[in-house]
Amino acid sequence: MNRLVLIILLLTGVACNKFLEETPTGALNPGNYYKTPEQVLAAVNGTYDGLARPFEINIGIAVSPVYALEYITGYSRRPRPSGAEDDQFLQLQRLDPANSRLQNWWNATYYPVENCNSVIENILTTKVVDSVIRQRYLGEVYFLRAWYYFQAVRLFGDVPLKLTSTKDFNNVKIRRSPTAAVYDQIVKDLQAAEQSGLPWTDISGRVTQGAVKSLLSKVYITMAGYPLQKGAPYYQLAYEKSAEVINSKSFTLFTNYTDLRNVANQNKAEHILMLQRHTTAAPSNIHGAYLPYPVLAISIQPGYGGAMAPVTAFYNSYADTDARKQERAFFYTRYPRYGKPTDTIVFPSPYVYKFWDDAAEVSGRSGANFPLLRYADVLLICAEAKARADGGVTNDAVAVDAYYAVRHRAFPAEARPATVSAEAALKERYWELCFEFQTWYDMLRTRQAFDVTNGAFVPLKGYKAPNHLRAFEDADLLFPLPLAEVQKNPDLAL
Known part of the structure; x- marks a missing residue:
């Protein structure tokens, strides 16, 4: 964990296009910074940068570590040939601690956390912004620190809990904290953010009260399940917060x-928080990553796609009447040839259309948010959490209405049910949130898997997913700590 006040200066964060386009001016010591309101805002903007880290490309589409979260579920495949590091997730081979995806996930937590710690310390003492603005900035950064730790603790389990910036490079070797302590701090940060005066919505894409309470509902439903197993009281908290x-x-x-994919709707209505992208300052790889491979001629974007597609069994788990399964809703099986729309290219199997970017089809560069x-x-958390709090099924009107809102969009002819079960709500999560990098976290907190072939939930341990070579075991449920981190800090192994 590095003390570089890096994100303060790398103003390619994710709040709004304005600061996405700002240009770094050099390396500054915090003691020489925070002298103007503009510098304080730039520092806060920089803490958003960590949201983009899992999506970053190094030398190829699927090198972005975020895809590992879908590969490991076993419900996706990679049409483009992959290497051994991807196959460890795709086929559920043994995860090698030297796998670079693990290091990327670690970096996506601890670089941003270090910068959040530094910004919090300095904003608390700065006098160049008034108290109202100061509290809102603190709310944003507390939220982001909670976000980064929430992703780390779910993936790695016990992780170092570091709440101050590093001021001495000789004192950076710290031990892992118990998972429960990390969750307690996540809740504390989010509760502080709740009290910071953030607006409920923000069209620019900044953290809002809506985002804070939504994330807190996800944290509570996770704490209710595995590994903490806090049960009904926390399911009730998740319900109340949602x-x-x-x-x-x-x-x-x-x-x-x-x-959902109309750029005019970004940061509005259904989109509570998005990863902010820009066609030149911070382009998105999602459109190109999901292009059919080796079918190349449906977009002007170079044909380097094939990062991810649904396995047939998962695609077939949707009812034929489900609106999400209809052509060019969440998936597609054919598309007009680019430059020759009268010629339709038929794919050998379904691909993901959920994040298609019309602008990137013709420009070759995507600036679409994710x-x-x-x-x-949030609606499905509400339904599932209340059902679990009530013993598995609930007739609570808020919970039933929440479930029905999502279900009704997929099946407009269905009548509102009188009750909703936790299992029904969880199934909707698999179908509704597919390929949004949510499913693995649901599998971990419930210790269940959706047997898509038979349409039923089964214990996660012992389930062989469609794209895997073997069944899940206990050792698969946490990522190993990156080898390089343990070598640098042997205390992590304690």
Whole structure:
């Protein structure tokens, strides 16, 4: 963990296009910074940079560590040939601690956390912004620190809990903290963010009260399940927090699935928090990554796609009448040839259309945002959490309405049910949030897997997913710590 006040200076973060386009000016010591309101804002903007780290490309599409979260579920495949590091997730081989995806996930936590710690310390003492602005900035950064730790503790389990910036390079070797302590700090940070005066929504894409309460509902439902198993009281907390988001009336589902990828709708309505992208300052790789491979001629973007596609069994788990399965909703099986629309290219199997970018089809560069927190997610948390709090099934009106809102969009002819079960809500999560890098976390907290062939939930341990060579074992449920980190800091092995 490095003390570089790096993100303060790398203003390619994710709040709004304005600061995405700012140019770094050099390396500054914090003692020489925070002298103007503009510098304070730049520092806060920089803490958003960590949201993009899992999506970054090094030398190839699937080198982005975020894809590992879908590969490991076993419900996706990589049409483009992959290397051994990808295959460890795709086929559920033994994860090698030297796998670079692990190091990338570690970096996506601890570089951003170091910068959040530094910014918090300096904002607390700065006098160049008023108290209202100071509190809002602190709320954003507390949220982001909670986000980064939440991703780390779910992937690695016990991790170092570091809440101050590094001031001495001779004192950077710290031990892992118990998982429960990390979750307690995550909750504490989010509760502080709740009290910071953030607005419920923000069209520029900054952290909002809606994002804070939505993430807190996800944290509570996770703490209720594995590994902490806090049970019914925390399911009730997840329900109550998600109900606050619903009752705020600040968010709504889009009417049509096409609206989810309409750039005019970014940071609005259903999109509670998005990874902010820009065609030149911070382009997105998602459109190109999901292009059919080796079928290349449906977009002007170079044909380096094939990072991920659904396995047939998962695609077939959707009912034929499910609107999400209809052509060019979440998936597609054919598309007009680029430059010759009268010629339709038929794919050998379905691909992901969920994040198609019309602009990138013709320009070759995507600036489309990516959803990080979506209202449909919160609605399904509400339904599942209340059902579990009530023993597996609930007739609570808020929970049933939340479930039905998501279900009704997929099946407009279905009537509102009188009750909803936790299993029904969880199934909807698999179908609704597919390929948004959420499913693995649901599998971990429930210790269940969706047997898509038989349409039923089974214990995660012992389940052989469609794309895997073997069944899940206990050792597969946490990523090993990156080898390089343990070599640098042997205390991590203690």
